[in-house]
Amino acid sequence: MILGGVINAAGNVVNGITGGGKNKSQKIKGNVVLMKKNLLDFNALASSAIDNVFELLGQEVTLQLISADTPDSANGNGGKLGKAAPLEKWNLTLTSPLASDSTYGVSFEWDEQFGTPGAIIVRNKHSAEFYLKSITLEDVPRAGRIHFVCNSWVYPDYQYKKPRIFFTNKTYLPHEMPATLIKHRQEELEVLRGDGKTQLKTGDRVYDYATYNDLGNPDLSSSLARPVLGGSTEHPYPRRGRTSRPPTRSDPSSESRLYIPGTFSTYVPRDEQFGHLKTSDFIAYNLKVLVQNIIPAFEAFVNLTPNEFDSFKQVDDLYLNGIQLPTDALNKLTSNVPLPMLKEIFRTDGQQLLKFPVPKVIEDRSKPTAWRTDEEFAREMLAGLNPLVIRLLKDFPPTSKLDPEVYGNQNSTITKEDIEYNLDGLIVEEALSSNKLFILDHHDTMMPFLRRINNTSAKTHASRTLLFLRGDGTLKPVAIELSVPHPDGDKFGAVSKVYTPAEHGIDGSIWQFAKAFVAVNDEGHHQLVSHWLNTHAVLEPFVIATNRQLSVVHPIYKLLHPHYRDTMTINAMARELLINAGGVIEMTFSTGKYSMELSSEVYKSWNFLEQALPNDLKKRGIAIDDENSEHGLRLLIKDYPFAVDGLKIWFAIEKWVRDYCSFYYKSDEMVQQDPELQAWWKELKEVGHGDLKDQPWWPKMQTREELIESCTIIIWIASALHASVNFGQYTYAGYGPNRPTISRRLMPEKGSPEYAEIEKNPEKAFFRTMASQLQTLIGISVVEVLSKHASDEVYLGQRDSPDWMTDSTPLAALEDFQKRLVDIEQEIIKMNNDKTLRNRVGPVNVPYTLLHPNGDVGLAGKGIPNSISI
Known part of the structure; x- marks a missing residue:
């Protein structure tokens, strides 16, 4: 007989006394969703075998409930601890060779005095980590369903000084936290902060700060030394995550770069890593393959060629026809990179490595040179890659904010005569007052670095570009000013020359060069x-x-x-x-x-x-x-x-x-x-x-x-x-050619051999001036990898779990x-x-979709992910 109790839907007695007169604990059933370390990991098979032994010895994954209601002095006045419960049938669930979820059951003992679970301790007694996604308790008395969103790697228990703890998906401001859970909330934050001293290793969860002192490699070569960014007024910078690597031998202020080819060896808190994201992991691997294997193959390729493009058609062939890779370079590459990977990166059958997807800016083959028009050049300042710099011109001529005591006169030399004929009948004052003049100004940012840059293999200018807003809403460039430091010293200011639009002959070619320097x-x-x-x-x-x-x-x-x-x-x-x-x-x-x-x-x-x-x-x-x-x-x-x-x-x-x-x-x-x-x-x-x-x-x-x-x-x-x-x-x-990243010669002056080369063969001269063949191939390959959306992308407005709160x-x-x-x-x-x-859309017929909230996998050119994940 049952006195003073009720029976829930599962047939369990709640708050009841059985005929034997004793309180009976009931079972709370739960489901645990996790992802075992997959079989593609080279340690996984050995770990799985060891886990089988551990299971036989009673070492397992256990979960222990923490009460949100009932304190326990034995737990430092934290919540009362339930009895540890093991995951059921761990080794009866097959591990997929690919990363995938598995669901396990768990049964907890529960009695009335325990109260409502508010947190849970997870202990991993196995030899390998696993990715814990969620824990769900069903039919909890007086609470119903309780969900824990975990989304965390859980390493073997011996690696932790404090056990892994997860809270329910409830939300609490600090003063609202149940008293029994405050201790656990504070301890978890202490773990995440670390002590600022301990050597950090894989599996750690410590978030800490460091300066950007790991960019250089002075131990390898003095030419690879770089200044520390952050921590000084000379080179301020945001902080990055601490990795705790030792300093370099040659410079104690610089952090050493432990680099193991084929691996990602920089410490990042484990839950911040790509590991559980299959496609992001793949994209990251593509990037590593590119830097470690494919760039050397590019170098081998260009060493067997004239090392330069001679025409736009040769560049177009990279996308439309592909370029044969020399056998030696291909064999060397395919010995290090699996063919399926090469096919993913370059769509190669093993013979045409250098065949890239056609960029949308040249995809419309009915207008193959639309990217060269002035309208498209200006449109991309509003709807291209960098629509964040153009600004209204308020004063004419443009002025510089550089310190004249250091850099002399850096104000613009553009005159009214240079542009007024191109302002649709307005004079400069009228264009300014009617908000029709705009500027793309890269002068002050570049000028302090130009003398040093132009002493390297690169040669470039600081630039100012003036644009006029036409009645149809488009912009047209009306003048480009290119500047270099004065040969007698910075304090003598800039040496500048102004270029204006032209379409034909040598003047048209020079104008295209000027736009390329701006790009x-x-x-x-x-x-x-x-x-x-x-x-x-x-x-x-x-x-x-x-x-x-x-x-x-x-x-x-x-x-x-x-x-x-x-x-x-x-x-x-x-x-x-x-x-x-x-x-x-x-x-x-x-x-x-x-x-x-x-x-x-x-x-x-x-x-x-x-x-x-x-x-x-x-x-x-x-x-x-x-x-x-x-x-x-x-x-x-x-x-x-x-x-x-x-x-x-x-x-x-x-x-x-x-x-x-x-x-x-x-x-x-x-x-x-x-x-x-x-x-x-x-x-x-x-x-x-x-x-x-x-x-x-x-x-x-x-x-x-x-x-x-x-x-x-x-x-x-x-x-x-x-x-x-x-x-x-x-x-x-x-x-x-639309967005060159480097120039190797300055704008040629009349009478120079370079100027004569432009007159004779402007396309060949363009490629001798801008990025080399190798630099172009590297640039294309990198931006292809970085422009891809992953298949598991989580876009703006989306959450990766419906139970997040x-x-x-x-x-x-x-x-x-x-x-x-x-x-x-x-x-x-x-x-x-x-x-x-x-x-x-513009002359190139490319709709602006970069702020279209939802996207597609790959080179979609649209979609806003929640985070900076690539």
Whole structure:
């Protein structure tokens, strides 16, 4: 007989007394979803065999519930601990040769005194790590279903000083945390912070800071020494993740570069690594194969050829017909790289290695030279790879902000006579007053580095490009000024020459050269500043500070965490292969060994609040406040695809963040009194971006508005801003002549042999001046890898788990955000089909889709991932 009890749907007695008069514990059933280390891992077979032995010896994976209600003095007043329960049938579940999920059952003993589970301890007694995705408890008395979102690698238990703990998917501000779980919340953050001293190894979960002192390799060669970026007023920089590698022998301020070919050897916290992302892992592998194997094959190829392109047709053949690779180079390559991998990277059958996908900028073969038009040259400043630099010209002639005591007179030499004939009947003053003149200015950024750059194999200019806004909404370039330092010294200023549009003869060829020199500057600024510095580098401190100071149950952690996925890993890979001394960037860009130093110089003027798109547009004079316009902003260039689409995305993000934050923070006082939030922001400013900590523009984080604006900026940088400067790389820069990255000769003067060469054979002269054959091949290959979307991409508005939280109001706000993004997609499609908006598609017939929220796998040229993951 049953007294005073009820029977639940499973037939278990709850709060009941059986006829025997004793409390009976019941079983709580659960499901655990995880991914074993797959069989493609060379350690997996041995680990699996050892695990079989461990299973027989009773060593297993166990889970132990922690009560959210009942304290236990034996647990330091943390929650009462349940009895450890093993995963069921571990070795009866076959491990797939590919990474895939497996589901296991688990049964927990539970009694009335335990209360509701609030956290869970997971112990791995096996010999190999596994990726734990989620734990779900079913039919928990008085609680129903309880879900734990884990998404973490769990290593063998002996590697941890503290056991692995996971919290339910509930969200708690610090003062709302159940008292029994506070201890566990604090201990978990302490683990993630580490002690700042311990040698870090694979499987560690420590997030800490370091300067960029690992780019050089002075032990290998003094020519590979590079200045430390960060920690000084001379070379300020955002911080990167600490790796704890020892210093170099020749320079104690530089960190050594432990590099093992074929592996990724830089420490990154384990849960930040690509390991559980099959396609991202594959793309990363492509990048390593490219740098370690394919570039040497390119070198072998060009050594057996004239080493130069002679015509645009030869470049076009890379995409349309392919180029035969010499047998020796092919054999050497295929001995190191499996043929399936070569087919994936270059679509080769083993004979035509050098056949690339046709970049969209030349895909329309009915207009094969459309990329060379002035209209397309200007349009790409609004809808291309780097639509972040063009600004309204407010003073004529343009002036320089460089210190005249150091650099002399650096003001522009462009005159009214150079441009007035091309202003559609306006004089300069009228064009200025009617907001018709714009400038692409790469003068002040380049000039301080030009003397050093031009003493290397690269030869280039600082540039200013003036553009006029026509009545049809398009821009036309009206003058390009190219400058070099005065031969007698910096204090004597610049030596400048002005070029104006021409279509035919030698003047037309010189004008094309002038545009190419501008493109070299713009491509360098794009890669080093707009892309690397302003997205990858500046965001990494946010990733580190968030993991160190905000608990996984904190609402702001839950808001921001999806926007950090894989960023630390791709940044570490960049330091290892791309931005390091002698790496791909130094090999293929005019800025060469000074590339990262240049980005440090630009970081001096970085301003967090100016990363907000409305603030950026207003700073550049592109937008003005107008209460009668949508969102109170009016664009001076109405058909500015990046700005138009970007503002739609920006305000959609801002509304989502506002709705989310307003649910958890009902007042400014709640922001001020949140210790985790305040510690997060303090560390971010004083350590993560510590070189700029005294700047007055930092939000004080004392109001809800400051919190909303800051989180919106972070999400914008990680998602839409990065997408706009990354995923169109192959579209535009995959065709080298459209976006050359390096110039090897200065603009020729009349009477010189180089000038005569342009007169005789302008195409051949172009390729002798711009990137070499090898540099072109490397550049194309790198941007192809970096422009691809992974098949497991998580796009803006999406979450990788539907159970990421339990609060209904934020979940409803996310649904609203998702619906708004769908509407924006339709608006973008409609605008791209509007023939009156000429900048949306342009002469090359490439619609602007880089801020289309959803994307496709591969070289889609559209889609906004949540995070900087490639």
